[in-house]
Amino acid sequence: MGNTMITEQQVAQAMPVKRYQASIKAWCMDVLLWSYSLLVLYKLGYQSWWLDLRHVDFYWSEPLYALLAGMLVASSLSYTKASVGKACYGLIAFDEGRSLFRTAAVRLGLLFLLLTLIAGLQVSQVSMREFFSDSGLAGAQRIFTALLNPNFAIFEEALFAAVETVYMAFIATALAIPVAFVLAFFAARNLMKNSALSFAIYAVLRFLMNLTRSIEPLVWAIIFSVWVGIGPFSGMLALFLHSVASLTKLYSEQIEAIQDGPVEAMTATGAHPIQIIWYGVVPQIVLPYLSYTIYRWDINVRMATVIGLVGGGGIGTMLMQYQGLARWNDVGMLVIVIAAIVWLMDYASAKIRAHLK
Amino acid sequence: MTLLRSENLCKTYPNGTKALNQINFSVDEGEFLVVIGLSGSGKSTLLRCINQLHPISSGAIHFEQQRLDQLQGRALRQHRSRIGMIFQQFNLIPRKSVLTNVLAGALASTPIWKSLLGLYSKAQQQQALAYLRIVGLEHKAYVRADNLSGGQQQRVAIARALMQNPKILLADEPVASLDPSTSHSVMKYLQKINRELGVTVICNLHFLSLVRTYASRVLALKDGKIVYQGAPEDIDEQWFTTIYGEEAVEVSIN
Numbered sequence: 001m002g003n004t005m006i007t008e009q010q011v012a013q014a015m016p017v018k019r020y021q022a023s024i025k026a027w028c029m030d031v032l033l034w035s036y037s038l039l040v041l042y043k044l045g046y047q048s049w050w051l052d053l054r055h056v057d058f059y060w061s062e063p064l065y066a067l068l069a070g071m072l073v074a075s076s077l078s079y080t081k082a083s084v085g086k087a088c089y090g091l092i093a094f095d096e097g098r099s100l101f102r103t104a105a106v107r108l109g110l111l112f113l114l115l116t117l118i119a120g121l122q123v124s125q126v127s128m129r130e131f132f133s134d135s136g137l138a139g140a141q142r143i144f145t146a147l148l149n150p151n152f153a154i155f156e157e158a159l160f161a162a163v164e165t166v167y168m169a170f171i172a173t174a175l176a177i178p179v180a181f182v183l184a185f186f187a188a189r190n191l192m193k194n195s196a197l198s199f200a201i202y203a204v205l206r207f208l209m210n211l212t213r214s215i216e217p218l219v220w221a222i223i224f225s226v227w228v229g230i231g232p233f234s235g236m237l238a239l240f241l242h243s244v245a246s247l248t249k250l251y252s253e254q255i256e257a258i259q260d261g262p263v264e265a266m267t268a269t270g271a272h273p274i275q276i277i278w279y280g281v282v283p284q285i286v287l288p289y290l291s292y293t294i295y296r297w298d299i300n301v302r303m304a305t306v307i308g309l310v311g312g313g314g315i316g317t318m319l320m321q322y323q324g325l326a327r328w329n330d331v332g333m334l335v336i337v338i339a340a341i342v343w344l345m346d347y348a349s350a351k352i353r354a355h356l357k
Numbered sequence: 358m359t360l361l362r363s364e365n366l367c368k369t370y371p372n373g374t375k376a377l378n379q380i381n382f383s384v385d386e387g388e389f390l391v392v393i394g395l396s397g398s399g400k401s402t403l404l405r406c407i408n409q410l411h412p413i414s415s416g417a418i419h420f421e422q423q424r425l426d427q428l429q430g431r432a433l434r435q436h437r438s439r440i441g442m443i444f445q446q447f448n449l450i451p452r453k454s455v456l457t458n459v460l461a462g463a464l465a466s467t468p469i470w471k472s473l474l475g476l477y478s479k480a481q482q483q484q485a486l487a488y489l490r491i492v493g494l495e496h497k498a499y500v501r502a503d504n505l506s507g508g509q510q511q512r513v514a515i516a517r518a519l520m521q522n523p524k525i526l527l528a529d530e531p532v533a534s535l536d537p538s539t540s541h542s543v544m545k546y547l548q549k550i551n552r553e554l555g556v557t558v559i560c561n562l563h564f565l566s567l568v569r570t571y572a573s574r575v576l577a578l579k580d581g582k583i584v585y586q587g588a589p590e591d592i593d594e595q596w597f598t599t600i601y602g603e604e605a606v607e608v609s610i611n
Contacts, residue, residue, distance in 0.1 A: 261448035265514075268408055269521055270438030270465035275472050279461050283450050 019091070026085030027074060033084055035070030037112055039063060040119050048122065084109045146328030147335065154330050158315060158337045165314030166341065168232045169300035172239035177293060179244050183209075184251030185277065191255065205248075212245035217303050221312040235312025239300045250292045251285070258284040291353045298349040305338050315341075360386045360557055361407065361525060366416035368399075368406055368581075376402040378581040380416070384525070389551050389558045391572035391589070393565070395601060399581040400561040404527045407559070408440045409433060421524070438465035441518030441556075445530035447510040449502040455513050456498040459485040462520025488516040491554075492546050508539035515546055519554070526550070528560040532567070540564075544571050565592070 039062065047056050077083055086092045087105035100106050130136060185191055187209065192202035220238035228234050263280035271279065308316015315338060322330040361384040368377040376399045384390055392400050405411040407418060409425055418425040425436060441462070449458050460477050463485075467477065477485075489495045492512035497505065502513060511531060518526055528547060532540035548571055551558045562568050568575060569589045577585035577592075577600045585596055592600075 261444060261446050262450050264410060265442070265444060265448035265517075266450075266461065266464065267410060268437065268440070268442040268527075269462055269517070270434040270436070271461075271472075272434065272464070272469055274469055275464045278473050279450055279464065283452050286452070 022089040022091060023086070026083060026089045026091055027078055029085035029088060030074035030078065030083055031067070031070045033070075033112055034073045035063070035066045037115055038069050038073070039066035040115055042066070044119050044122055081105060082108050084112070143328055147332035149329055150332035150336055151327075151329040152333065154333055155337075158318065158334050161315040161318045162337050162341050164232055165304045165308065165316065166301055166345075168236045168312075168314055169239060169297060169304045172236045172243055172304075173293065173297040173300050176240050176243035176247055176296075180247035180251055181289075183244070183248045184255060187248050187252035188255035189252075190258075190260075191277075191281075209245045209248050212241060213249065217242040217307055218310060221307040221310050225311040230311035230313070230317075232313030235304060235307045235314065235316075238307055238312060239303060242303075243296055243300060247292065247296055250296075251289060254285045254288045254292075255281060287356050291356045294349045294352050294356075298345045301345045302342050305342075358386050359383045360420070361559075362419040363407075364417040364419070366403075366406060366418065367414045368402055368411065369414045376581050377406065377413075380581075380583060382576055382583065382586065384557060384559060386524075386557055387551070387555055389548070389571060389573040390560070390576060391568050391574070392559065392561045392576050392578060393563075393568055393600065394578035398578040400578055401529050402581075403578065404442070404529050404559065404561060407525075407527060408437050408442060410442075434465055438521050439523055440525045440527060441521045441523035442527040442529070443511065443514040443518055443531050445533045447507070447514050447534075449510055449513055449517075451503045453502055454499050455489065455494065455502050455505070456482070456485055458502045458513055459489060459516045459520050462517040465521065485516070485520055488519045489513075491519070491550070492516045506539075507535050508543055511535065511543050512546060515543075515550070519550065519556075523556060525557045525559060528558060530561050530563065533563055540567065547571070565597070568592075 042062070043056060047053050074083075074085075078086075081092055082104040083092070084105050087103075087109070092103075092105060094100070094103065101110075183205065186198075186201055187205045189202065192198040217238045220241055221235055224234035224237040225231075228237065258281055262284065263276060266276040266280035304312065304314055305316045305319070308314045308318070309320045311317060311320075315334060319331065319334045319338070322334065363380050363382050366377055366380040367375075369375050380403065392403060394400050402411060406413045407420075407425075409418075409428075413426050416426075420436060421439070423436060425433075428436060450461060457475070460481060463477065463481050464472055467481070471477070486495060486498060489498055492515050494509060494512055494516070497509065497513075502510065505513065515526075526547070531547065532543050535543060544567060547558055547560065550556050560571075562572075569592075572589040575585065575587060575589045575592065576583060577596075579600060584599060585592070
């Protein structure tokens, strides 16, 4: 009985505190939204359109002024219903009978969204005039004509380069499997949460893997092409590293999703931890692992063609060379070969994975 | 002769739930002890504390003149292998054959490298088949375990536990996922290994009718405390409401 009374008191005390925290967060959100909007209005509406400046300069003082102005606006509106932040943190009671679009906060939110949309179109320099200009259309026609008349004389050459790409992707995947297999056990929360040391290993490994994965294979290929020279080897290393990171993540998620039952049963037989993993964990993850691995190979083939563009070898490198020489008929041939391989890999991997279920 | 003894056993989970409170009981060799109580009364926790799947908070567990709760590593695994366990959800290894599942009961007595390669001795394989014969599933030895029915899976689990050559068999709600007739079949196999192989059984059960048929002694838990210890015949209406609460109605299973 004593316990429940304490909790009720705590809740009663905690409620205003929570409300207070939420209104501070809501105010911060409003300030950010207004500062951003005012800055965009100033740069886009005033400088770019009203003054019609060709080149808009940026000064660090501008966002600071915008922040001050945003604070002013947000504070002056903070006791009205026109606050997106308050709506997001549930501090405004919505009238069930009224349409959402008649609420001040929702209307204001839509206005911010519209502003962003207009600013986005302006910044990406979207221009229908350029798209339909005579010289532009003529150029497009020239390239498409060449692409649609591929040069079959280089078919053999393209095929050999494509084979190189597929093998490169295969080796990258094959070498990544054992590394990711071992790392996955150390990156699985349910196996590593038991002691402080193992949890530290888990956290560090997760961080390193996320870091490796967040750097595009294209960037790794550039790094490795400086390290080991331009060619399939640098591309393979880039794909390998990226595959290890993403397979470790996929594998470890699979380990985290296993049923505890068999593990508990194996523990109860008095088995050694290694035996527990081999008998209680591995049989549950083998098929999903295979499925992920084949999918990864499929992805690697696709990535390998792109990586070739920065000197990773294979058909991508060839594509880059011919495109630089403006040999569009040859490029057309290469595009066909790449499309065929990607389609074939996609089809085969989907088929195999469907049968592994 | 006393085989297992629990002394002032307490278990508090990390989230603060007090699952077991001052549990004192002992089990003699050859008994068929049934533990009853509502869901959440601590039955499952008690079984898992006996073989240290859950570490205990305070108190002691004595098994074969050893403090089980003080053992670690290799010594703990050795003693665990002398205590078999079966579960409500059977907990067989999926995608593996029935024989492989039974052989997994011998992991503690097999070198690690051999077990990783699946190299079990002829004698172990013979023994596994013999235990499958005891639970009447010899003809299913090479079938995938997850293709069997619930009752058959539980019998494979019993054979796996027997493969440990256990002194005690812990059974955590062994028939709660099974239909009535299959329940009796599984309980009969437990009775058979209790009587013919002399394995002491500690079993969690829900149905009082099963308790009266199979138990040699009953232990009732309520809110983590022992509220009744004695013969199954002595549980009358009054005890029943003490254990299960005022609103409970006795349901029988035939």
